[in-house]
Each structure stands twice: as structure tokens, then as C-alpha cells.
Amino acid sequence: MQPHITRAHTAAPDEAQRRRRIGRSALLFALIAAVFYFGFIVMTLVRDRP
């Protein structure tokens, strides 16, 4: 069964644009999280080198 997803204010003409904005900002924050994850590992690696 497909879950029902609420369409945000579906009557709005800029709905597609809003969906794109949501997707883009979610990706941006995921990217920031990934940078922190790998950044700290790389930083430790570099610092540990004699």
C-alpha cells in the first residue's frame, strides 16, 4: 500500500518550485553533514602524521 503523502497547499501554482527548493535544501544540509563527517576524519589523519 502506498502511504498517503500530504501535498502542501496543493492549489498553489508555485508548488513544483517549492518541492524543488525543499529537495535542494535537503541535499545541501546532507552535504554539510557529510563534509563535517569526512572533514574531521581527514583532520585527525593529517594531525596524526609525524
Next chain:
Amino acid sequence: MAEPLAHAASHDHDHKPHGWRRWVYATNHKDIGTMYLIFACTMFFIGGGMAMLIRLELFKPGLQFVDPQFFNSMTTMHALIMIFGAVMPAWTGLANWMIPMQIGAPDMALPRLNNFSFWILPFAFTLLLSSLFVPGGAPAGGWTMYPPLVLQTGASFPMLIFSIHLMGASSILGAINVIVTIVNMRAPGMTLLRMPLFVWTWLITAYLLIAVMPVLAGAVTMLLTDHFFGTTFFTAAGGGDPVMFQHIFWFFGHPEVYILILPAFGIISEVIPTFSRKSLFGYEAMVYAVASIAFLSFIVWAHHMFTVGMPLAAQLFFMLSTMLIAVPTGVKVFNWTATMWKGSLSFEPPMLFALAFLFLFTIGGFSGLMLAIVPADYQYQDTYFVVAHFHYVLVPGAVFGIMAGVYYWLPKWTGRMYDLQLATWHFWLSTIFVNVLFFPQHFLGLAGMPRRIPDYAVQFTDWNMVSSIGAFGFGLAQLLFPYIIWKCVRSGERVGKKAWEGAHGLEWELPSPPPYHSWTTPPSDAVIARGAAH
């Protein structure tokens, strides 16, 4: 033509799935919020059970009930479960329930991601809890997982690391959802400075989560590779640095404290104006204070490690930056007090919990200032004074904030009023016993009792007995909480859309209980302006 007609005939405006599918495939913010809250409550009692075992063992000196290894597992697991399993999911549950309703949105921006971030959690905690049954027992090196000690963990080590990765992933996905929702889904007219304080504090909390949870994930990934793949990130023999782990851990760990407490600030800022029948004093100052606290939380981490040794300049920097946090926190305490000044106060359970928060969290703040003083910290480090400090921040702080929020919004969620008298009993028993439990720990710590030990010198006996009695009383009092909620859902008196006469905010413009999809039509500007009465 037949298809649209058939659709129209079966059209259900709520589109509410039924049975187990409603929960497993849940994409509705209220359903997911409810699941988060039930999960958090369950974990609260599991973690609380571990705390009871700890206090039982510490009731008198000597080893009575558990062996030292198991005792250490209990302290480690208690912390991990309470932080990642109880308090954080409770905040996410409250965010799920309230943020869309408070900003005039129909749901969270990413409903499927919301489902995923919740359903990760039961797997993470099943994994963590099942480590109790593997050879060598559950992790026992403390929730801070300092190497090299943690690298000696037995078969439960990979379970610990993987469960922390899962918890972190869940938190990051939840935080992304919160930010994206607040940024993109606000109703027209709901400007940033019209948003309720709970939404503001959650927005800032979500930014903190995205910045620091990956850092924890990175740290435990490095522990994993040190343990299994021969790397030496934190092993001195291979050129690594165990103190580096402490820096990385506390770069995550200190903002984590604010992740646990900032949403409570938001709730207190909702509850106090409602039961004072006044607008919040200094709304904008409150927003800037929260933002300042969040910023400062990134530059204070090493106050957790003064005794590992660091240059004098670093000690001074971290001492002074830590003390600086008292300024925005003082602004908040002042503004809450000023909100009550000359207000028409009434003392329903949410207000009682908010007031207890105000007094007791401030005690935790003051002992934090004491710990920030470098020379004094050399005395306090790793004693029960630290245990007393952070429990004052997290129990009458974060947990009472959650209680205040649940008692405040429960009539909205259920459409029914709970038993106010019983909830008042819950409040008084909790408040009395939480002080009996944690206040003597200040004395124990100042007298030199170390933390994380199952046995102690006989001179510490009396206050340990008092503390344990407080723990048993507090633990028993919490059993009232699920009973009050169950009784409310089953037979509470019906309430209208505005359960509290002094309440403001968009959530109180919706019926109680609110419709399955909150704001399918955005609220008008007049409704938003009425709600944002600050």
C-alpha cells in the same frame, strides 16, 4: 469518467490508513510524533531502571548486588539510552507534533524521510540493548567512549559503534527535515520573527545537530578502524593521539548538551506566558540569546578536559568562553521572570514544571559556572559534583521541559483534559525527590567521592543513602506519567480548541484533537497575527 467518479465516491478527506500500516508506513507528522514520544517514554523507563540498579548498588558501601563490570555497563548504557533514546527522541516527537501546526503547514516537508528517521531508532536501540547478552557484556567504558579503554570492549564493541551510527543518522535526517520544513513550509505571513519560540529553538537545535552529529560519527568510525583495521588514529604506539579523541568527542559533546536543553527553553517560553496571561517579555532578545548560546557552544568544548593538560592560554580561553554563556542564559532567565512579573498567574501542571525548571535548571547552571573555573575544576573533575551538575541540567532541566510540553499540549493532541490533580501530584513528587536524589551528590563530590564506581569509602554512606532514597521515590513517581496519559486518552473530559485560556499560537486555532492533516489551507494573516501575540 468512471475513474474520477469512483474516486470521489470513496474519497476520505482524512486519508487515514488503518491498522499496522498506519504506523509502519506512517508519513503523517502527528503519527510519527506519537511514535517518537512512545519510544522515548519506553527508553526513559529502561534507562531509569538502570539508574535504579546503580542507586541500589550505591545505597551502602561494599558490593551488594552487581559486579563492578556490570555496574560500569549500567552507567554507560544509562547515559546512552537517556541521551539518545529518551531525551532526543522526545524532542523530535514534540517537534513532529508541533512544528507544522505552529507554522501553519500541513505536514513536515519530507514525510518519507521522517518515517525512515524514526524507524531507524528501534533497530539502533535493539542492537545496543542486545549487547547486554553477548560475551563480555555491554559496553562499560563510559558513554564518552574514550580510547584506549573503549578499545578493550569485547564483542559488544561493534554493536556500540553501529548503534551510534544509526542514532546519529536518525538525528541528522530528523534535523534536515526540521530545517527544511521551517524554511520552506511556513504559511504566508508567518515571518521568522513571528514564529513561536519552540520553533525557533528547534531550528537552532537542528543546525547544531547537523554540525555535530557527523563529528561523533567520524570519531566512532575512527574507533572502529582502530579496533578492527589496524589504524592508529587514537593509539599512541602507532603515532596516534588518544587526547585527540577527547577533543573531537567534546566538540560534539558540548553542543549536544544544548541540543538536549534548547527545545526546553522553547517550551518554557510558551508555557510561562500562557499561565501568566502576558506576552513573552523580550521575544527578540530570547531569539538572539538562543542563537548566542548555540554559537558559544562550539567554542567551549575543552572545559570538559582541563585536567588532561593544555596550555595556560587555552585554559583561560575555554574558562572565559564558558563563563560567557552565562550572559545569554541570564537574559533568558531574566525574561521568563519578567514575563511573570505582575502577570495573572495560575499554577496548572505545565506551569509548575516550568517554574521548577526555572529554579532547578538555574542551580545546574550555577554549578556549571563553578566547574568552568580551571583551578576549582581540578578539584571537581570526575567527582559526584559533576554528576550532580549535569543531572540538574538534564533532569529538572530537559526532562521537566518535556513534561511541561506534554502536559501543555496533551489536551490539544487528544482533545481531552487529563487529571490535573494527579498531574500536580506527579509534579510535587518529582520535584521533591529529584532534589533528594541529586542535591546530596554535590556534597559527596565536594567531599571527594569519585564518579563511576560501584563501591566507596564509608564516610560517604549517609548522603548516598539519601540520594538512593530520592532515586527510588523519583522512579516510582514517574509511573504516574504514563497512567495520567492513558487515563486522559481513555476518559478525559472533552476540551475545546483552546484548552488553556491564556494560550496563543496557531496550534490553538485548530480543533482539539486537530484534523489528521493540520493546515490543508494556510491560515490567514489575521489568524497568524493573533497567534503571534508577542
